[in-house]
Every structure is written in C-alpha cells, then in structure tokens.
Amino acid sequence: MSVSLTLPDGSLRSYPGPVSGTTLAADIGPGLLKAALAMRVDGRLVDLAHEIDRDAKVEIVTRKSDEALDLLRHDCAHVMAEAVQELFPGTQVTIGPSIENGFYYDFARDEPFTPDDLAVIEKRMHEIVDRDEAISREVWDRDEAADFFLSKGEIYKAEIIRDIPAGEQISLYRQGGFIDLCLGPHLPSTAKLGHGFKLMKVAGAYWRGDHRNAMLQRVYGTAWRDEKELKDYLHRLEEAERRDHRKLGREMDLFHIQEEAVGSIFWHAKGWTLYRALENYIRRKIEADGYEEVRTPQLIDSSLFIASGHWEMYGDNMMKVPLEEGKRTLGVKPMNCPGHVQIFKQGLVSYRDLPIRMAEFGCCHRNEPSGALHGIMRVRQFVQDDAHVFCAPEQVVEETRKFCRLLESVYADLGFDDFQVVLATRPEKRIGTDAEWDQNEGDLAAAISAAGMSYTVSEGDGAFYGPKIEFHLRDAIGRTWQCGTLQLDSLLPQRLDASYIAADGSKQRPVMLHRAILGSMERFIGILIEHYAGHLPLWLAPTQVVVATITSDADDYAEEVAGLLKARGLRVETDLRNEKINLKVREHSLAKAPYMIVLGRREAENRQVALRTLLGGKQSVIDLTEALDKLAGEALPPA
C-alpha cells in the first residue's frame, strides 16, 4: 500500500510502503536530515524514526522550529538523568519535563546533591552528547514495564505506570545504557542536543507537588539551540539580577527589612514618598470612578472572622491577639472585606444606593509561611488597593466592565501596556448551583468582552464561592506578574447577613465584587522598581531634580532655583558640596535622579540652567523660567 505525504510547501511525496521521517528528511535533502529533530504527522509531534503508514501531512521539525526548544529541553532532562544514574547509581528517576527556559528532573536519593555534584553531572552530560547515543522508542507491556522498574528499585516510575490509564501505550526511551519511561517524542540521538545547556541549581520539590509526599531533589537546567543562545539567556539573568528590587531598594535608600520585623517593611523617606505618590494616584483614580474610601479596624474579635468563615479557612495564617487572659481572641485583619460588610450593614440600604463602591488602603497582616517571604514582594504586613463593590446581581456586568476600563487606564499610566486577562472558573470544591455558576461565569466573560479585552480561561481556578478574573501584566524584561483581580462573591453577604431593600420592598442579598488593581502596594512597588530598573517615571521618583553646583560661586543661585522648583511642587535636592561635577553627576546618576540641574558661573549670570536627563545623559542649557515650566509640567501625575 503506497503512502503519499504532503509537505508544508504543498508538494507531494509518494512511497511504496511505510516510511520513516528519517528517510523522508534524507530524501528531501542532506541538510534537512542533519537539522531534523522530530516531525509533525497530521499535527501530532512524533519521533523521526516513526514509520508513517498512511497518507498524511508531514512537517519535519528542525532546530529552527518553534517546538525545537521544547524537544531539546526534554532531551536534556533525559541526558541529565542518564548522567546522574551513571555517576550516582541507585538514584531513582521520577519526572523530568521541559519548562520555560529549560528543564528539570526530580531525583530520589538520600544524599543531597551538592553544587560540586552539578558540575560533575554537567561534565558527564557533555560526554553523553559527544558519545552520540542513538535514542529509540520501545513499546512495553504494562506489567512487564512495572516489574522492570520495580526490579531496578524505581518505585516512582512503577507508580507512574500504575496511574497511566488502561489502553494507553507504555513507551520507553532507550539511549545508551539508560532507559526511561517517557511519552516522547525525542531527538534521534544525543548529539543532536548540542552543548547549549547548563545546570543551574538544586532544590527540593515534593513528589507530585503535594507537601504530604516525600521531598525529592530537583535539578534545574537551562537549554537552548546553541551556546550563543545559552549565553544570551545567562546575560538576561544577569540583567534581572541588576534590577532586583531588594538591591535597588537599598541602593536608592527606599526601604529595608531587618530581623526584628521579618516580613514587614521599614519604609525610608524616599521609599515612602514613592509609596504615597502611588497611593494618592490610585486614590484620585478611584474617586473619579465613583468609589468612596473608608477605614476599618485593625483588630476585630474572632467572632466576626468565625462568621465570615475566614477563621476556619485561614485561621492558621492569621495573627491572633488573646485578651483578658484568653477569654477573648482578636484577629489582626487579614483582609478588609468583613469590615466593609459591617459598614454596609449600618442602617438600611436601598436598591437606589447600589452600587456602593467601598475602597480602603487598609493595613492587613497574614502570617505567611517563612519560605514564602521575598523582599517587599511577599510580606506579612501589606496594604492592598482594595475595594468591594456591593451591587445587585444585574449590575455585575456593568460594574465588572467599568472596573476593567479603570484597570486598563491605571496600567497604561504606570507603564504597562501589555497584560493578559484570565477567567478562572468553577473549582471542584465549590458552593452554589451549576446554574448560578453558569450565570456568574457568563457575566464575567461578557463584561470582559464588553470592556474590549480578550481573555483565556483557567479551568477550575476560581474561588470556592465564585469565579474570578485575574490580570497578569508583563514587565520590561518579559516576566509576568498577577496583580489585578476581580472576584464575584455572593457567599460573604450571605454569611454576614448583608441585604438591601429592592424596588418591590423585599429584602435582597447584594453581590460583592472583591477587586484590586495593583494588588499589594508593597509588591507592586517591587514590580515597578524592577520594571523600570529603578529609573522611575518622573512623577513617581522620590527625588525628581537634583540641583548641583560646579563651584561655590553658584551656591546662592542654586538655592534660589531649588526654592522655585519646590514652589512648583517638585521634589528637589541640592548638592552644594565642594566636589567635582563629575563626581556629583556620577553619584546622582547612580541614585537614579531623573533630572539634574547643573549650575556654574555662566548659568548664574544668565539666569539659565543646564538641564541633564538621567537616561541618555542629554543636556541642554535653557532659561530658568522655561525649565520651571517644563519640569513642573512633566512631573504631574497622570490625570
């Protein structure tokens, strides 16, 4: 029976019988054969050695293909596992997938791997690539495969086999003396991997991601098409390190954290200036959008949190304060919602009052696990740009749409124009009927579309009480951060017995939309610092202008200029030290002052200023009045 294959360019190749990708690639050309890693048959990615036995569309996947990196990384994980089992006999292999930028493999071994071990493993991996071991796929009988792995002491692999649904093939891949259970596909041989890889770190990881299971040793590596791509990646990592908000926060004198207050931030004057600039900006934005700001207590009796359900759900992560020898326990609020419901409940609310958009920059405490803490990004004391919209069910779509618009505008103002919207739908463990979920998910989806946004769906990631929208923004170096969120909640109004009087005089339950744009202020400031690599936009910069003199002859003029700038609302520092201008420029540049005004005798005589920008280091000599207008104009926060 003949087989005819359609290639991506539309051309047709016919064979008298089944044919492998290797043969096909070789027939097309030796260059292609050399570059070939795998192939796509009718859209399905398979090994090059796979025999095509019927008519199909075939595409040879080469190093240049988009999917090449995935293949290379997955292969690299196997090569690493082979190296590990050669060097450390008795180590069990478990799973080793490709991930963003690389791969990992989880090993079970009593001895921990040391950083020195990594170097040795990496060296052996290069040797395995040079050995050019052929990689071949074998289909095994399920029981034989399970027995085989058990006989080798590979209990994790046996467990994986046990969990593969009946009817699915059990495929093993063999390269040299190494054989691994794997779905594939793989490269034809280890040499195709090349040498663009590097082992990065060892870390613990729970078997199957469950903290009740044994902890395995995960070795992370990065892998690329060639050594140049690898080098570029390592360079990008260095760039990310330079942007680290913990380092910049210290260098820019923004904040610090110390042992006596783990998980809480000491905001220095400059950092707090940034914080307030951001908070005030949000305050103006939400005020313009119909929000009212409130403030609720820090300490609230446990009874309220018991009623809200938080005590049971998150009690372990709450800060608790026993009072009156244990007769009462107060909880330090971990979020603002129960408090907001209390304000809502004061007096009667009419349907005419809805929606009520209640905002609070309330300080919340959560006893985050020690391992979760990270700079100012993950702390135990934080403030959200939090608000709750109390509305009637039929107002959900409009309120959600309105929020999406607001959020989009805020992100744009802050320099993030790329963000993704994710709709998280009903989880397995949930309350409410399917009809309610259909309605709620539909409402959110409709609202996102009405706001002119597209979204992806994350199945099962919603809260147990309702679906949520997540907003992930992309920073200057391509990382994504989940910041904004909107959660539809009809449970809390019920648990805390909030109601309004409807048009027909009946008592109705409002719906609550929990929503935040920045998320935690602390975390968002960390993101801003890293996004801008410390070069904050003028309106957010703690010091906006440094007035520096060249000689002391200009001191009086410098004081005058600084005074005039301050009068125009700018945040100004003067530098009248008896130091060379080179030093002053260097120091203030390193401190990331967006503008410097350099004054010498000439400027003083002409009532001009030499204005210098940090980025680009451009300078221009302009009249003082012009400079005042220019800077005052540019320093205005976005409207």
Add this chain to the structure above:
RNA sequence: GCCGGCGUAGCUCAGGGGUAGAGCAACUGAUUCGUAAUCAGUAGGUCGUCAGUUCAAUUCUGACCGCCGGCACCA
C-alpha cells in the same frame, strides 16, 4: 512549613584553631574644578546568636535565628 546553600566593616568580598584583611562608602584636611570616581590621611568588626569540643573557636560540632534559590502556600 519542607529541601539545599549562605551569614566576616555601611556595601561588595577575601581569609582561616593562636581574638581579622581589601576595594568602595564614612570621617578629617587640601583642592573651586563644566557633565559618570581629585588627592592625602584617619577611623571602623563580640566574624548572625547560643551552646559544645579545645590550653585557645571567628575558624571544628550542634541547635536556633535570618537571608538566598526552589517546593508547598498566597482569602
């Protein structure tokens, strides 16, 4: 919380069983200088904390605390 690594001056880091060193920063003095480091001098540390071993511990051992990287968690 779990696994691994780390903890020496304000910062970056070296050192190592006989109570410590560099560069930068700081301070003092000189220098008045045109856009990313002027020169000279001075001072600065219970070597994370607490135990143990030892004639002697910052160094070795243990526990604890903290930080870093992951995992788990994130209302």
